[in-house]
């Protein structure tokens with residue numbers, strides 16, 4: 504038994520499933536998780552000293568690589584001044600100003616501690632500002648674990664919301680309607696059937712929590728138009744896409760305006776930060792200027808603000824990073840498709856910006872039903888074999904692969920060589 508296995512057994516005694524967030528438990532890939540000792544640049548090292556090329560990147564935040572020296576020193580310096588005051592600091596304004604300068608169509612920001620909190624609060628603002636209760640979300644899109652967002656469709660996409668988790672009251676879930684990603688008709692039908700009742704449509708502009716699914720040409724603009732027509736707000740959940748697709752996130756990348764945007768992951772540089780943002784008219788609805796209550800003891804934490812500020816400053820000053828990571832991810836996707844053409848495992852590779860996914864299905868994947876057609880056993884076998892070859896992928900099919908600025912050409916080549924060996928093995932077994 505290796506050290507990770509021992510540590511996992513111990514963890515399972517005192518934490519549900521041995522973890523603080525379910526996907527970390529590796530259940531989808533039938534293994535016990537690697538416990539991580541440290542990480543640097545593009546690599547994570549487990550407690551047995553095995554080093555892996557990392558494509559999880561803490562699920563997105565590590566766009567510059569792990570333990571970036573500027574981010575670490577900014578956090579360390581802030582730490583010397585005290586960990587938390589529960590009172591305003593200059594860094595909060597600095598980070599808010601930087602976010603406003605990078606992201607189109609926003610004038611004000613409220614910092615919170617996670618993506619979940621950001622979405623939960625943005626939804627409250629949308630409801631408070633419109634006086635309407637219903638929300639439309641898309642099947643397979645993840646918006647954190649607040650009650651009203653833990654809903655996907657029942658059997659039909661147009662049925663009323665049914666909670667996806669025990670403990671979510673039906674009375675809350677029924678205000679969440681579920682549409683099909685990339686299907687504007689499914690949205691219009693819900694808007695028409697619930698006239699003057701829908702506060703907002705919330706979407707991941709690139710869906711990255713059912714694996715990576717690209718918005719079809721015109722889909723996001725179509726949502727914008729439908730929201731205008733039916734007087735609903737459009738919320739872009741940019742917890743993954745924010746500061747990743749481009750400095751200004753999906754609004755910049757696709758040229759489509761959202762009314763409210765939510766951030767998380769990258770914005771904190773690896774510290775727990777989330778944020779929601781929008782024009783003054785909407786953001787001034789938030790307490791203390793407006794009637795929508797929202798608060799946080801540790802919100803705007805000085806160390807977290809310093810880390811976020813350091814990371815966003817680098818991204819803002821080096822737009823070439825985006826060109827590089829997008830080109831790297833496109834190259835990786837192209838190599839993986841070439842391997843598929845050689846070994847015929849039945850994979851589909853989706854890629855946009857620095858995000859990609861290998862789906863073990865031959866169907867094009869453009870929505871949740873497509874993603875679900877994947878062979879999960881195949882993915883699990885692929886994951887385990889890649890891990891043996893020292894490539895650390897997400898331990899579940901329905902997650903993204905994150906390429907970052909720390910991945911070198913050599914890392915990418917080593918990854919393709921690992922994938923070649925793994926695909927050859929898997930196709931020999933098939």
Ligand SMILES: *Cc1c(COP(=O)(O)O)cnc(C)c1O
Pocket residue numbers: 616617618619620622645646647648707712740741742743767768777
């Ligand atoms: C990760 C994620 C969230 C939740 O963020 P947490 O920080 O995990 O609470 C919300 N929305 C999207 C799109 C995410 O990827």
